Amino acid sequence: MTKTKLSTFGKIWRIVLCIVAPLGGGFLISLLTMSAMDKFGALKQPPLAPPAWLFPVAWSILYVLMGIASYLIWYAGFKGKKSDKSTAKCALILYGVQLVCNFAWTPVFFNMEQYWIALAILAIMWILEIIILAKICRLSKPAFWCLMPYLLWTTFAAYLNISIAILN
Numbered sequence: 001m002t003k004t005k006l007s008t009f010g011k012i013w014r015i016v017l018c019i020v021a022p023l024g025g026g027f028l029i030s031l032l033t034m035s036a037m038d039k040f041g042a043l044k045q046p047p048l049a050p051p052a053w054l055f056p057v058a059w060s061i062l063y064v065l066m067g068i069a070s071y072l073i074w075y076a077g078f079k080g081k082k083s084d085k086s087t088a089k090c091a092l093i094l095y096g097v098q099l100v101c102n103f104a105w106t107p108v109f110f111n112m113e114q115y116w117i118a119l120a121i122l123a124i125m126w127i128l129e130i131i132i133l134a135k136i137c138r139l140s141k142p143a144f145w146c147l148m149p150y151l152l153w154t155t156f157a158a159y160l161n162i163s164i165a166i167l168n
Contacts, residue, residue: 011075014071014074015068018067018070018071018074019063019067019068019071020067021067021070021099022063022064022066022067022070022099022102023063023067025103026059026060026063029103029107030056032111033106033111036113037052037110039110039113043164043167044164044167044168045163045164045167046159046160046164046167048160058153061149062149062150062153065146065147065149065150066099066146066150068146069136069140069143069144069146070092070095072142072143072146073088073140074088074092076088076139076143077089077139080139084139087135087136087139088136088139091132091135091136091139094128094131095128095132098124098125098128098129098132101121101122101124101128102125105121105122108121116165118161122157122158122161123158126155126158129147129150129151129154132147133147
């Protein structure tokens with residue numbers, strides 16, 4: 001059986017798409033929540049709360065890493081055996097679901113100020129991230145390590161979410 005080769009153009013196109021999808025979605029969501037940032041700044045903040053300028057920087061880095069990871073997962077499935085394809089497909093579906101949750105969390109937290117509902121969304125994201133990491137740990141170590149900062153940031157975001165819900 002002959003393996004299908006992917007052209008250099010095809011690889012570049014896919015990696016750009018994989019990176020632009022989370023970055024673009026994050027940018028659109030930030031436009032929707034921009035007006036709520038003043039209200040957020042007026043909230044009682046917990047210890048360890050980072051300065052406001054850090055959030056867009058951190059999320060931009062995380063979205064790029066997530067995009068790279070999604071490409072690496074896809075590519076490992078593309079070039080791998082049948083079980084790798086199945087694992088990659090499942091991981092990418094879960095990645096898409098958690099990305100939707102990620103984008104949903106922002107307006108629920110900032111615009112709607114529904115902190116406990118936002119925490120439930122964050123918990124779903126966190127669980128999906130753990131499942132994705134478990135699925136891809138043998139499929140693509142680089143993808144695994146690209147997603148690890150996202151899990152750590154989501155864990156920290158849960159601390160901030162809980163603290164803000166309690167304090168406000």
